[in-house]
Amino acid sequence: GQSLEQPSEVTAVEGAIVQINCTYQTSGFYGLSWYQQHDGGAPTFLSYNALDGLEETGRFSSFLSRSDSYGYLLLQELQMKDSASYFCAVRDGDNFNKFYFGSGTKLNVKP
Amino acid sequence: GAGVSQSPRYKVTKRGQDVALRCDPISGHVSLYWYRQALGQGPEFLTYFNYEAQQDKSGLPNDRFSAERPEGSISTLTIQRTEQRDSAMYRCASSLEQGSTDTQYFGPGTRLTVL
Numbered sequence: 105g106q107s108l109e110q111p112s113e114v115t116a117v118e119g120a121i122v123q124i125n126c127t128y129q130t131s132g133f134y135g136l137s138w139y140q141q142h143d144g145g146a147p148t149f150l151s152y153n154a155l156d157g158l159e160e161t162g163r164f165s166s167f168l169s170r171s172d173s174y175g176y177l178l179l180q181e182l183q184m185k186d187s188a189s190y191f192c193a194v195r196d197g198d199n200f201n202k203f204y205f206g207s208g209t210k211l212n213v214k215p
Numbered sequence: 216g217a218g219v220s221q222s223p224r225y226k227v228t229k230r231g232q233d234v235a236l237r238c239d240p241i242s243g244h245v246s247l248y249w250y251r252q253a254l255g256q257g258p259e260f261l262t263y264f265n266y267e268a269q270q271d272k273s274g275l276p277n278d279r280f281s282a283e284r285p286e287g288s289i290s291t292l293t294i295q296r297t298e299q300r301d302s303a304m305y306r307c308a309s310s311l312e313q314g315s316t317d318t319q320y321f322g323p324g325t326r327l328t329v330l
Contacts, residue, residue, distance in 0.1 A: 137317040146306065146321040147258065191257045193317070201271045201313065203248070205257030 106130045108192055108206035115212040116182055124177045124190050124209045132197025136168050136175040141208070142188045150177070150190075179211070187213045217241070219309055219322035227328045228297055236292045236325045240309030248308045248319060249282055249292050258306060258321075264290060265313050297329045 108128045116122040128136065135154035139147040153159055153168035153175060165178040179186055189208040196202035220239045228234050240247050245266055250258035260274040266287040275281070279297075284290040294301055304326050308319040 135317055146323050147308075147319075148321070149318045152317045193257070195317070199271050199273060201246070201248075201263040201265070202260050202273060203258075203317075203319075204260065208255070208257050 106194060106196055106204045108194060108204060110190075110192060110206040110209045112207070113210045113212065115214065117214050118182055118184060120182050121178065121180050122182060122211065124179075124211065126175050126177075126192035126206055128173050128175075128192070128194050130173075130194050130197045130204075133170060133173075134195040134197075134200065136166075137193045137203075138166055138177045139191045139193060139205070140188050141191065147191060182213050184213050184215070187211055219307060219320050221305075221307060221322040221325050223325060224323060225326045225328075227330065229330050230297060230299060232297055233293065233295045234297055234327065236294075236305050236327070238290045238292070238307030238309075238322060240288065240290070240307065241311075241320055242288075244309035244311055244320070245287075246310040246313050246319075247284055247290050248310075249290070250306045250308065250321075252304045252306055252324070254304075258308075261292070261305075294327075297327075299329045302327055302329045 137152045138150040141147040151166040163180045168175040191205045191208045193205045222237045247264040249261040252258045263271040264284040279295045282292045304324045306324040308321045
């Protein structure tokens with residue numbers, strides 16, 4: 105089966121850098137995605153890694169190591185508005201159109 | 216509107232009643248997904264459509280749940296004989312093409328409460 109593990113909660117101060125880790129187990133791998141969800145809001149897509157390495161999009165970067173079944177989301181220059189839950193997601197190795205989401209990491213940014 | 220819309224946004228029903236939840240995806244999006252999301256958890260996959268074809272329904276919990284997308288656009292998730300355990304946020308998401316990207320655009324969800 106498929107499973108993803110993320111820390112349940114992370115706290116950091118404004119202006120700092122924070123890393124949110126995700127380890128996954130899949131029967132086949134098609135890439136790792138990250139979504140952000142503010143309280144009361146809908147998940148919004150942040151990034152996608154299919155190959156090893158770092159993908160950078162503004163203040164956010166995402167890293168993947170397929171050999172370690174591991175990825176992380178890096179948030180730099182933290183702002184209060186970054187306080188949200190962050191989910192990693194993978195496709196099912198046997199059912200390509202089926203996605204599994206982690207249980208989410210709640211990021212608390214403090215002044 | 217430009218985004219995914221869902222209706223109703225809130226639905227309160229009594230146990231045993233049927234409910235129909237509607238999703239209007241972004242225009243032109245081929246792929247449509249239904250998820251259920253419990254508070255403090257990630258979305259849980261229910262079913263997937265490619266155009267009007269339901270290509271994966273492996274996440275539907277039991278045969279009380281069904282979904283359709285008859286014209287390849289709007290989709291309806293129907294729950295028959297609702298039970299209290301069905302109470303949750305139901306979200307749909309759409310994406311432009313099947314498999315070309317993992318970018319899904321989520322709707323605001325329907326909060327279902329079964330009394």
